[in-house]
Amino acid sequence: MGLARDSFSDLATRMATGLVLALIGLSAVWAGGWWFTALVVILVAALVWELVRMLGGSARGAIILGVMAGAAILATKLAPLVVALILALSVPLAAMAMLARHRRLFVLTIAMILLAGVGLIFHRDSFGLTWMLWLVLVVVVTDILGYFAGRLIGGPKFWPRVSPKKTWSGTFAGWVGAGVVGWAFMAQTGVGAELVVISVALSVASQMGDVAESALKRQMGVKDSSNLLPGHGGVYDRFDGLLGAAFLLVIVESLTAFPPPPL
DSSP, X not given: OHHHHHHTTTHHHHHHHHHHHHHHHHHHHHHOHHXXXXXXXXXXXXXXXXXXXXXXXXXXHHHHHHHHHHHHHHHHHHSXXXXXXXXXXXXXXXXXXXXXXXXXXXXXXXXXXXXXXXXXXXXXHHHHHHHHHHHHHHHHHHHHHHHHHHHHTOOSEEETTTEEEEEHHHHHHHHXXXXXXXXXXXXXXXXXXXXXXXXXXXXXXXXXXXXXXXXXXXXXXXXXXXXXBTTXXXXXXXXXXXXXXXXXXXXXXXXXXXXXXXX
16 A cells, blocks of 8 residues: 555646646647747757756756757748758757767757657648647557556566666557547548557657657656656656657658648
8 A cells, every 4th residue: 555655646746737738738739820839849948958958068058059949940930941950950060069978869869859849830730630639649648548557557667777667568558548549530530540550659659759768867867857847857758758759750741641631
């Protein structure tokens, strides 16, 4: 009984913060347009700020690079593509001067963050509310079922050296939940059973985003990416899964005709 209390000791704080995040996020997703773009710009700026701080950069450098990354995302809607690309490339170039070490790690991570950020805006603008809700639900259900199954069922660890808390039971539960989300959206979207497969693939990508962030934190010797979100740590801790799923979705949308235009 004591172990169960310990397992869920952070649940109240986590749920309260999660509720606030859900209200803000779903409102922006529902509104779309500049509201959603503004949310993504803020998230990207916060993610880069946390990344620079984790990699040993100064507070001033973290703010500068965060603002630059947010500006690069904003430029995709306000300026010609070449301007947005120049701004995006300026972020890692500026980091070379601001970071004494871990520069390669920064470049790899910032590439994923920027591509995922642009991909989220493109996905919402191009395919509408239904497909955006589908993506969010795949990630959220993967996270929630993974959290509860991992604590209630437990069992063998998924990758103990990198992510000590992640279990195979939670991993499989996330896949099943994502598949159910895909199945539920088949009628709404007119897409066949391949939607279940893609949903599970995005669930895996979401979990890999989580694992990648865990590996980064482990290498840097930090528990959380920051303390901005009570019960969740930092913005990166909360949105690592969405980054992974959005990154894969950018690739899928670039190479295939998925998803179909909104009905």
